[in-house]
Amino acid sequence: xxxxxxxxxxxxxxxxxxxxxxxxxxxxxxxxxxxxxxxxxxxxxxxxxxxxxxxxxxxxxxxxxxxxxxxxxxxxxxxxxxxxxxxxxxxxxxxxxxxxxxxxxxxxxxxxxxxxxxxxxxxxxxxxxxxxxxxxxxxxxx
Numbered sequence: 001x002x003x004x005x006x007x008x009x010x011x012x013x014x015x016x017x018x019x020x021x022x023x024x025x026x027x028x029x030x031x032x033x034x035x036x037x038x039x040x041x042x043x044x045x046x047x048x049x050x051x052x053x054x055x056x057x058x059x060x061x062x063x064x065x066x067x068x069x070x071x072x073x074x075x076x077x078x079x080x081x082x083x084x085x086x087x088x089x090x091x092x093x094x095x096x097x098x099x100x101x102x103x104x105x106x107x108x109x110x111x112x113x114x115x116x117x118x119x120x121x122x123x124x125x126x127x128x129x130x131x132x133x134x135x136x137x138x139x140x141x142x
Contacts, residue, residue, distance in 0.1 A: 041070055043078070051075065052082045091128075092120050098128045105129070111136070 043051065051064055055075075059067075064075045079086065093101065097118060104114045111122040118125070129136055 041068075043068060043070065043074075048078050048082070051078055052084060055079060055084060092124055093118065093128050095132070098132055098134075101125055102129060102132075102134050 047068065051068060054067075055061075055064060061072050061075050065072050068075070101114050101118055104117060105111070105125075109117075111125045115122040115125045126136060
């Protein structure tokens, strides 16, 4: 009997129960998956204040993410909540470096390969090319 096929959009719990009836080991896998879920780390107010002070003394967001074991967006939210002004993003490549990178790109190298040669991500190269009004090839297969 196809019980699940009679309902066009069964709720999650129903689908899960039917799965257990068909495959009893699914319950064990489900329990294992639940135990593998990431634990959410919450910083108390004293840790938040300490984090803000460290940032204001010169610690980078990347350093703070490692030290406090939270995502960078969590760090940025805490800083925003504390009304901390962040410095503007600095360009990683000078105009001369962008021109040299474009020369490499024109030889047929990909944005990723050009980025690797300049120790930056492909997205950085792309952004700098767009900023300089340089032509970017369409991606292969698009």
